[in-house]
Amino acid sequence: MKDKVKVPLVLFGGSGNYASAFYANFTVTLSCITFLFSSTDKRKCGIVTVNITAVLLAENGRLRFIESITKRFAELTMAHKGEVKAIVTTVVPLPPQEEKELKKTLHEIIGQGKKVNLEQKIDPSILGGITVEFDKKVFDLSIKTRAQQMERFFGEPVHLRNV
Template sequence: MAHRGEVKATVTSVIPLPEQEEKELKETLQNIPGQGKQVKLEKKIDPNILGGLVVEFGQKVFDMSIKTRAAQMERFLCEPTNLDGK
């Protein structure tokens, strides 16, 4: 792929992306590797993420899944709260 100037991006979603959303995502990702590189999308379906997307692009992972957001919220809610403002 590198020889052909291609960069792989793996997109995980709960359901297949509608064609227009896939096109817009690919256009957005195309700006990351720079000129002369072509983004190739690899699509995965994983109902465990509950919703949203997980995009793996080279060494970067953009986790916008509901599963991760819910885990972050749970950690936030379990933290001790200081009600006296100190």
């Protein structure tokens, strides 16, 4: 039955593999007991599944990766629910209206049926502008990056013969 579970997102690396295996096992366990137990018993079974996973990680010397695996598992559950996490970095917090407009724009890019979860980060080192990360894409419209690009452009010699 485990091989019939479709993991909603492909994750790579050790933590991705463990998170995917945990997701598949968790899904199978919950689907097998759904018709047998009350919702309180289902929560208990979920806790037992988590504990068994922690024991397996410990036995395999992978417990030190639990934080990374947990984050990757959260990515899988968000993907299952049709949610996309977008990290927005600015120098100052976005005003509510701009946040709303950004969410609307991201929703149009990501597609219908998806919910955008916006996480704001403040980073004065970008000097201004904005960076947006989602679905392994990065849109960097920061002043820092633009200045670095101009520096590289003007730092290289211009050959008029080739123009």
